[in-house]
Amino acid sequence: xxxxxxxxxxxxxxxxxxxxxxxxxxxxxxxxxxxxxxxxxxxxxxxxxxxxxxxxxxxxxxxxxxxxxxxxxxxxxxxxxxxxxxxxxxxxxxxxxxxxxxxxxxxxxxxxxxxxxxxxxxxxxxxxxxxxxxxxxxxxxx
Amino acid sequence: xxxxxxxxxxxxxxxxxxxxxxxxxxxxxxxxxxxxxxxxxxxxxxxxxxxxxxxxxxxxxxxxxxxxxxxxxxxxxxxxxxxxxxxxxxxxxxxxxxxxxxxxxxxxxxxxxxxxxxxxxxxxxxxxxxxxxxxxxxx
Numbered sequence: 001x002x003x004x005x006x007x008x009x010x011x012x013x014x015x016x017x018x019x020x021x022x023x024x025x026x027x028x029x030x031x032x033x034x035x036x037x038x039x040x041x042x043x044x045x046x047x048x049x050x051x052x053x054x055x056x057x058x059x060x061x062x063x064x065x066x067x068x069x070x071x072x073x074x075x076x077x078x079x080x081x082x083x084x085x086x087x088x089x090x091x092x093x094x095x096x097x098x099x100x101x102x103x104x105x106x107x108x109x110x111x112x113x114x115x116x117x118x119x120x121x122x123x124x125x126x127x128x129x130x131x132x133x134x135x136x137x138x139x140x141x142x
Numbered sequence: 143x144x145x146x147x148x149x150x151x152x153x154x155x156x157x158x159x160x161x162x163x164x165x166x167x168x169x170x171x172x173x174x175x176x177x178x179x180x181x182x183x184x185x186x187x188x189x190x191x192x193x194x195x196x197x198x199x200x201x202x203x204x205x206x207x208x209x210x211x212x213x214x215x216x217x218x219x220x221x222x223x224x225x226x227x228x229x230x231x232x233x234x235x236x237x238x239x240x241x242x243x244x245x246x247x248x249x250x251x252x253x254x255x256x257x258x259x260x261x262x263x264x265x266x267x268x269x270x271x272x273x274x275x276x277x278x279x280x281x
Contacts, residue, residue: 012197022152050153089237
């Protein structure tokens with residue numbers, strides 16, 4: 001097995017622990033955060049602060065390196081301009097997120113609970129992603 | 143522990159997990175993008191993406207017995223969940239990111255695109271939750 005796979009597995013494990021500890025795998029807490037006109041639940045705001053804060057510091061430290069540990073180069077997004085796909089995609093994402101209380105990470109972590117509803121969501125989400133690939137014939141990413 | 147402590151600690155762990163992927167593999171911990179990449183046949187990229195997803199799923203499996211309250215089902219009905227899933231999957235690709243890709247990784251790099259995307263999906267999500275509240279089936 002490639003060493004890259006070990007790093008990716010460890011990263012996935014840590015993120016799942018963070019999502020679970022903070023209760024973000026509970027869709028009611030996510031919907032509660034978006035419920036500004038009801039009983040607002042601030043948890044997600046604290047999670048964002050913790051995640052953005054730690055990642056902002058670590059990102060800057062890691063970016064000083066000339067290369068990552070296991071591969072020769074960093075692969076980071078290069079797009080900078082605002083465009084309509086960004087906004088429309090985020091609107092669609094927000095609609096699905098608000099309706100379900102799930103986004104990709106928490107939904108995948110919740111699969112372990114064996115709940116049928118999260119399984120439906122994940123299958124539909126994978127379908128949506130595959131559908132995008134078919135509709136747009138994405139150029140190969142590097 | 144209070145909401146703030148638990149949220150900040152869990153969030154920090156998410157940030158560290160994402161940073162680990164950057165340190166080792168040189169990639170941002172953008173979950174939606176990594177999952178979507180499983181549908182692209184780019185040579186040598188598939189295995190680590192699959193292992194990342196497996197790490198998320200396996201982590202959940204391990205943690206369910208210790209934190210059952212974190213794993214309650216969505217209050218939304220099956221057909222609506224299906225539509226929501228399609229919207230999240232398609233939207234994450236069209237918009238180039240999700241809550242982790244834009245919301246955590248992008249915002250912490252001060253990316254203008256990610257800040258706009260994050261505000262957009264939070265505002266849209268809030269509008270949808272408010273509409274659901276008004277038109278019945280309040281969560």
